[in-house]
Amino acid sequence: MFKIVMNILDTAGVQSTNSFKDSGIKGTLILALVENIQETDDNIRLILSNIKNLDKIKYHICSDVKLINIIVGIQSCSSKHPCPYCETNNLENVDTFTEDRTLGSIRHSASAYKSAGSNKKVAQHYTNCINQPLLTGDDHERILDICAPPELHLLQGIVKHVYDNMYKNWPHVSLWLDKINVKPTNYHHGSFVGNDCLRMLKNVDILQQMAESHDKHIIQKYVHILRCFYDVVKSCFGMTLDPQYDTYINQFKYAYKDMDITITPKVHILLMHVPDFITKHNRSLGWYSEQTLESVHHDFKRNCWEKQGYKRSIGHPDYSQNLTKAAIVYSSKNIS
Template identity: 30%
Template sequence: MVHELDDFFEVVTQDADLASGSAKSYPIVVCKTVNGLVDYVKARRNVDSCRIKIGIDGGQGSLKICLNVEESSDERNVINDSGVRRSLILALAPNVSENYCNVSKIWNLLKLQTLEAFVTGDLKIINILAGVMANSSTYPCAYCTSSKSDLGEKKGLLRTIRSIRRNADLWTRNGGIRKNAKKFLNCAHDPLLEGEEEDTILCKCPPPVLHIFLGIINRIFNAVAKDYQMESEAWASAANATRHSQFGFAGRHCRNLLDKRNILARGPADKYFKLLDSLQRVVDSCFGVALLSYYTKPSRHSVMVGSTQDYLRHQNFTF
């Protein structure tokens, strides 16, 4: 049982680009046949209908690509199947940084273009997969063409595989000068995500819900701490939440803070309670495996999101 998957993997030597601009060869563990591994897992788990999730992470000094086979007929099974204990590593590249060149090499080794799957990762890796430059760029969003000065204020056009490919080609043909990339919406490479030309990045690669959630909760807490220090301390204590000096509150602690938002109600920090209450409704509606039925109704959803945006503007609260 311990070695039953050995035949699916091999070690290859691959050149990887370093941050310094040089290249170095590294041993990389890769799956030889991802489609074959998926079929094997489905047979072992006696699963017919499933969703395939590919996760990419460049933390802890290595580049990792993982696979989850999620049974689609039962939501409880999907939650279990999406957990880290059900993840299968497809590729492991120690000491290899996450950039477009390195990710594309491993992506091609795995032949992930042949796999029908949805892809998850943080905002950095999503930009890499989309072929868009870093999140500090003038046009930083992998999903739309809003400039960083307009994010949250003006809607951009949804990026498609075609639009990124076309702009990246135009940038290259115009010299590929980095400072001029903003003229081409900071599109630098062909998307690694496979699909039809008109497919949007939003449909191919879901937004990283956890990272968005962590950012929102930490910024709200920082705002409460700035304006109402005693209330923020009482809130953190009730939630049994501990803040890291560099990274802020982690996932479990952020969820506890949202659950204990009532601590802020009917006091000087009540405006933040209302904000958190609105956030909870959005989380309940669309942060899970399936959308709640009313989320897709324009009137209810527009009121929920629109009122939250208006409230944030009124309070001059900036994410």
């Protein structure tokens, strides 16, 4: 199911330091709910057009990078300008800032792209802006001020990328996963769920011991980068912000640059945009985590849609009515 939810935060309350707790679903309202659709510009535009008065409240969009790119109107992370937050065409350069993407810059580039014939072969000449943003707001508003860096997907993407490169150097690193009871998922090219990513980061000492016992000293650099990344995660991926978070991000950056592995869009976002976002809001990423949506997906399906007897197959005469009722009952429970 594709869902758009609103999570109401008590910014004055005391929060847990565990940013991956399912208790985040408390205070969550389901705004839109659709089964069996693809995440395309047309579909997302249609859904958002039916959600009224979002411009009347202060909000941040929390989603994965793929959906953020769709919402802001740019092409995917495989494009020449893949970042939703800036116009960089060189992810490897993590020392020089490039122009921020704003609603106005994307609107202008998307209009120019359309006037030129909407040929995707030349989209890179328009910083890969191919659609008008699906967001209201003034032209000067930065995308970084609207769409929060996706804490969970940064965690998953960076751990997965480091692990894949480590596996190329030592395929038996899979024994480490067996040792700590971690299994790649059967989707998203064998990625790891958030809790397993944390388990991997917490058990780097076991990785080091296993690599040394197999005389695989090349793994030491991966041990080091995972430790550096864990420091970053502990400092600014939870609900409590460590004042030294910027130091840990810089240490991770220098260690990563010594690795001779590619800088992915998610690594770029961590190094170039997370410090800016945190500095402005003075809060760690856990406050804006898209983990709540992941939790709602399973909780709604298991404890409401199925358990309470609302589930009907698509096409059933009661399907639409039951889906609406289930969403209302679920949301009402979360704010009661």
